[in-house]
Amino acid sequence: xxxxxxxxxxxxxxxxxxxxxxxxxxxxxxxxxxxxxxxxxxxxxxxxxxxxxxxxxxxxxxxxxxxxxxxxxxxxxxxxxxxxxxxxxxxxxxxxxxxxxxxxxxxxxxxxxxxxxxxxxxxxxxxxxxxxxxxxxxxxxxxxxxxxxxxxxxxxxxxxxxxxxxxxxxxxxxxxxxxxxxxxxxxxxxxxxxxxxxxxxxxxxxxxxxxxxxxxxxxxxxxxxxxxxxxxxxxxxxxxxxxxxxxxxxxxxxxxxxxxxxxxxxxxxxxxxxxxxxxxxxxxxxxxxxxxxxxxxxxxxxxxxxxxxxxxxxxxxxxxxxxxxxxxxxxxxxxxxxxxxxxxxxxxxxxxxxxxxxxxxxxxxxxxxxxxxxxxx
Amino acid sequence: xxxxxxxxxxxxxxxxxxxxxxxxxxxxxxxxxxxxxxxxxxxxxxxxxxxxxxxxxxxxxxxxxxxxxxxxxxxxxxxxxxxxxxxxxxxxxxxxxxxxxxxxxxxxxxxxxxxxxxxxxxxxxxxxxxxxxxxxxxxxxxxxxxxxxxxxxxxxxxxxxxxxxxxxxxxxxxxxxxxxxxxxxxxxxxxxxxxxxxxxxxxxxxxxxxxxxxxxxxxxxxxxxxxxxxxxxxxxxxxxxxxxxxxxxxxxxxxx
Numbered sequence: 293x294x295x296x297x298x299x300x301x302x303x304x305x306x307x308x309x310x311x312x313x314x315x316x317x318x319x320x321x322x323x324x325x326x327x328x329x330x331x332x333x334x335x336x337x338x339x340x341x342x343x344x345x346x347x348x349x350x351x352x353x354x355x356x357x358x359x360x361x362x363x364x365x366x367x368x369x370x371x372x373x374x375x376x377x378x379x380x381x382x383x384x385x386x387x388x389x390x391x392x393x394x395x396x397x398x399x400x401x402x403x404x405x406x407x408x409x410x411x412x413x414x415x416x417x418x419x420x421x422x423x424x425x426x427x428x429x430x431x432x433x434x435x436x437x438x439x440x441x442x443x444x445x446x447x448x449x450x451x452x453x454x455x456x457x458x459x460x461x462x463x464x465x466x467x468x469x470x471x472x473x474x475x476x477x478x479x480x481x482x483x484x485x486x487x488x489x490x491x492x493x494x495x496x497x498x499x500x501x502x503x504x505x506x507x508x509x510x511x512x513x514x515x516x517x518x519x520x521x522x523x524x525x526x527x528x529x530x531x532x533x534x535x536x537x538x539x540x541x542x543x544x545x546x547x548x549x550x551x552x553x554x555x556x557x558x559x560x561x562x563x564x565x566x567x568x569x570x571x572x573x574x575x576x577x578x579x580x581x582x583x584x585x586x587x588x589x590x591x592x593x594x595x596x597x598x599x600x601x602x603x604x605x606x607x608x609x610x611x612x613x614x615x616x617x618x619x620x621x622x623x624x625x626x627x628x629x630x631x632x633x634x635x636x637x638x639x640x641x642x643x644x645x646x647x648x649x650x651x652x653x654x655x656x657x658x659x660x661x662x663x664x665x666x667x668x669x
Numbered sequence: 670x671x672x673x674x675x676x677x678x679x680x681x682x683x684x685x686x687x688x689x690x691x692x693x694x695x696x697x698x699x700x701x702x703x704x705x706x707x708x709x710x711x712x713x714x715x716x717x718x719x720x721x722x723x724x725x726x727x728x729x730x731x732x733x734x735x736x737x738x739x740x741x742x743x744x745x746x747x748x749x750x751x752x753x754x755x756x757x758x759x760x761x762x763x764x765x766x767x768x769x770x771x772x773x774x775x776x777x778x779x780x781x782x783x784x785x786x787x788x789x790x791x792x793x794x795x796x797x798x799x800x801x802x803x804x805x806x807x808x809x810x811x812x813x814x815x816x817x818x819x820x821x822x823x824x825x826x827x828x829x830x831x832x833x834x835x836x837x838x839x840x841x842x843x844x845x846x847x848x849x850x851x852x853x854x855x856x857x858x859x860x861x862x863x864x865x866x867x868x869x870x871x872x873x874x875x876x877x878x879x880x881x882x883x884x885x886x887x888x889x890x891x892x893x894x895x896x897x898x899x900x901x902x903x904x905x906x907x908x909x910x911x912x913x914x915x916x917x918x919x920x921x922x923x924x925x
Contacts, residue, residue: 318833321784352833352865357797358790384864388801395792396806533814633814636769 295349296320299327307340310362313347316355328358332365341366346377356382357389422648429626430618433556436549448554455558459520460565466519467512467566468573474511475574476581478502483586492586496593497600499578504605508571509563510657513616516563517649521624524555525645528628529638537629547629556621563617564610571609604669612660619656620649677736678703678836678868679724684733685892686716686723693719695892696733701836706862706869708879711889712910717872718762720889721838724870725759726750737836755783757836758829762844764821766813772799772824773809779831798827803857819850823857830861839871843878851875855882876915888914 297314310331316324334341343363348355359375366373378386440447482495528551531537537547575597582588588596627645631638679701686694693716701707711717722728724735726742735742740753766775776795780786796806802823813821822842829837842858843851855878862869873879879886880900887897888911896906904915 318780318784321780321786321790325786325790353797353801353830354790354794354833357793361793381866384860388864389797392793392797392800393806395789395796396809634768634812 297324297327297355299331301331301334303338306338307342308334308338309342309344310334311344311347312359313349315350316345316348316359317350317352318354321354324355324358328362331362335366336368342374342376344377345375345382346379348382351382351385353385353389356385357392360386360389360392425626425630426622429552429622432548433552433622433625436546436553439549440553446549448550451550451554452557455555456562458523459516459558460562463516463519463562463566464569467515467570470515471508471511471570472573472577474507475499475503475577475579478507478574479578479581480585483582487586493588493592493596495578495582495586496588496596499575499582500597500601501605503571503574503578504601504609506609506657508574509567509609509612509616510653512567512570513563513613513620513653514650516559516566516617517620517624517653518646520559520562521620521649522642522646524621524624525628525631525642526638528552528625529631529641532629532631533633533638552621552625555625556618559617559621560614563620564613567609567613571606608660608664608669612657615660616653616656619652623649623652676703677701678738679870680734680736680739681720681724682734682736684720684723684735685731686719686728687731692892694723694730697889697893699887699894699897701868701870702885703868704862704866705884706858706871706882708883708886709870709872709889710874710879710886710914713874715889716892717889718840721840721870721872725757725838755832756834757838758832758834759838760822760825760829760840760842762840764813764825766821766825766828768813771810771812772816775813775824776827776831778828783832794831795827798830799824801830801861802827803853818845819847819854822846822854826857830865833865834867836868836870839869839873841872841874843873843875848877851877852881858882 295315297312297316297320300311300313302309302311314320343359343366345351345359351359363373363375375386479495479499482498483492486492486495528537531551537551540547540550579588579590579593582593583590624645627641627648631641677700679699681697681699684694684697685692697720699720709717709720719728723730724737737753738756740749742750742753745753766772767778770778773792773795776798777791780791780794795809799806799809804820804823804827808816808820808824813824816824822845826839826842829839839858843854846854855875858869858871859882861867871878871883873883883900885897885899886903888895888903888908890908890910895908896903896911900915903911906912906915
């Protein structure tokens, strides 16, 4: 291809002329780099070396820098290599790259055993920080709630209703669908295995207790953590990135009161509602499968259900829901406010919000199980 | 007419852009000549950024024809388009630096994608670009969130220049800079234009920039170019908005 850059070596008595020609531009950078690295080996081979650039067709920063680099590496204590034949157009560009110093070294963060151990140590040490952060946020939210109770006019009803729509109303279809399917699966599996003992009808007991006490609320809480917890973190995080939260603060508003309290309240109201709907959908699904697959007709199902479960099971499930909602909301808000300036950080904290939210939900469920067992419910 | 157009690096013909029922650009014609710095002004919301984004291809147009480097971007194949994209650099209004990459990685990004060269050369070129835009090499390993507004603009310019483009779009390069910083930036654009032989398309509100940096000015109003020419032409124009803009209180302060 014509215009390819070249560097011809012409001996001139004692000295050596390197004649550059062609296009010394970014497009030809890989070729240029090879040419220049080869020519750099000529260092010290002759007393006088100069680089003639009069034949260069076009020059940009890449070409100018490589010529300058060649000049530097050919120069030694005894003789300075020179650039000759520089046209007026390009001399300012060459002057510009002459000011360039060495590149700062990259801060190396290569994988190493000590690095990995350090990372593990830091993560473990960070756990206490996480707990303190959560308790801190819980306190701040309660303080804001107390303030709102004293001055009810400062309560943000519109915002709360808006969030209630987002986390409750819009979540109903997916929550109902998933819990319905889970109810179907539990029922089918139960019948399939219980049939061997001729205990088909006990599937109703299992379904009722499992759905009302555990699965209903736990499953819905996990879905809400994934659906709304992540949304809260992303919203608050991007507001943090764009200094919107700082702006609120400077106008004399408490971000906890304006942003977080309505979100928390919406979540605490939404989760019991969703858990109830979810439990109903799961029972419906389970009953449907019991009828169609197990031959338990609806009347028998309802009768058995009435015997098998008491109001206690339902209360146990419902009591857990708002607490789990509070945990999810607090984790999501803490993570949202911890977002730093980059898109990557936003992603990390959104992930952390969902992972920690689900983890704490399951821990809370365990704590509740112990508590209810010890009070005999 | 055709004779004069040979040197036009950007040629916009009869371009109409519409959002819903709002017509933002209405049969607009504009030429940008090789090697000039064109200042592009107009009232806020007149569609200056829209035209820039339309030329770059980020906003679809209803009708009209845009040629950059003599290539009709609508008719171009994807490889032709990529070739054109390698020859221009864009400085977005907010910098649009990649927030999860360091300054070094931001500036090296285009070259790393397009050129197969060693890390050493990438690093050296990165330092050269930083020096050119007036930054110290020490900022190379900072993240965009750790930079000041002026530094973000400079790094964004360095990234726009990463592949030594022939054409640079600057969207309000001096907005948000202090007057001294803005003056330096104008000077910088001027110097780079001279050293690298750039063509610059600069959207700006800054009268100082128009006076010190621009060779020619185009004014947008009602979706059309209402005037194009030198500062003197602008001041002589009878158009009421131009009168106010170039002979108003703030303008007098600049000239004084």
